[in-house]
Amino acid sequence: MTYSRVLTIQDISCVGQCSLTVALPILSACGLETVILPSAVLSTHTAGFTGFTVRDLTDDMPAVKEHWLKEGIRFDAFYTGYLGSTRQIDYVLDIMNTLGREDAPKIVDPAMADAGKLYPAFDMEFVKKMAELCSQADIILPNITEACFLTGTDYREEYDRDYIEALLNKLLKLGCRTVVLTGVGYSPDKLGVTVSESGKVTYYEHKRIAKSCHGTGDVYASVFVGALISGRSVPEAARIAADFTVRCIENTIDDASHWYGVKFEPLLADLPSKLA
Numbered sequence: 001m002t003y004s005r006v007l008t009i010q011d012i013s014c015v016g017q018c019s020l021t022v023a024l025p026i027l028s029a030c031g032l033e034t035v036i037l038p039s040a041v042l043s044t045h046t047a048g049f050t051g052f053t054v055r056d057l058t059d060d061m062p063a064v065k066e067h068w069l070k071e072g073i074r075f076d077a078f079y080t081g082y083l084g085s086t087r088q089i090d091y092v093l094d095i096m097n098t099l100g101r102e103d104a105p106k107i108v109d110p111a112m113a114d115a116g117k118l119y120p121a122f123d124m125e126f127v128k129k130m131a132e133l134c135s136q137a138d139i140i141l142p143n144i145t146e147a148c149f150l151t152g153t154d155y156r157e158e159y160d161r162d163y164i165e166a167l168l169n170k171l172l173k174l175g176c177r178t179v180v181l182t183g184v185g186y187s188p189d190k191l192g193v194t195v196s197e198s199g200k201v202t203y204y205e206h207k208r209i210a211k212s213c214h215g216t217g218d219v220y221a222s223v224f225v226g227a228l229i230s231g232r233s234v235p236e237a238a239r240i241a242a243d244f245t246v247r248c249i250e251n252t253i254d255d256a257s258h259w260y261g262v263k264f265e266p267l268l269a270d271l272p273s274k275l276a
């Protein structure tokens, strides 16, 4: 198996099992050298905790990039998640356009919204800039809320296949090559992921677990990237990520005290066999 170096850019939420504290162990368990660039450092994530601290690391990015450039450090893939500011997105674009080995895929999770609402840190200016980042990506992984914000589409709790297809087409018009749309469900007990790649749309359906858990988008995107860079196709990576995320939720839902994330760590050891 080839040994690849992935750069992932997202925040460190010190407590909360999301972003880098999820991406780093998952990508490492997938056998990838994982370089991290924290977009911000927060004491906790912003969903459910109050009074959290935030240190935006936007101004550190140009010097980090220059250092890596000088050292000849290059990446086989880029994966971005929750970012620290609107201004930071230009630095992220510069890093992706400068430090990639040939054909290094740019994978963007536009982590900024869920359940019809933007996360507290973000506004429409950020959304516009995130759409620009998505336009330069090879693969984007929005949930339905993020897809609606990115494309100016009305968010709906209930929808049909035509609504999802229209959403996919609008996302592709942003300029990215492939869309992996998460959290798509057409019946009360099923949820799934829709992939649109090179004009072909596929849908992988799995059981819907009544309780939604924080950080599952980051678990999903990290496993997806790990599987893809390990050589699986986009639809296969989308399926492997969905199955792993469901297992993480099942491993957590009976523990009421664990409301802030999913217990993914005991399942990490299973990942390599899922990618083989």
Ligand code: PXL
Pocket: 011, 013, 018, 019, 042, 044, 045, 046, 047, 082, 111, 119, 214, 215, 216, 217, 218
């Ligand atoms: O999981 C997405 C995420 C990442 N990072 C921070 C967040 C959230 C979602 O709320 O608050 C800081």
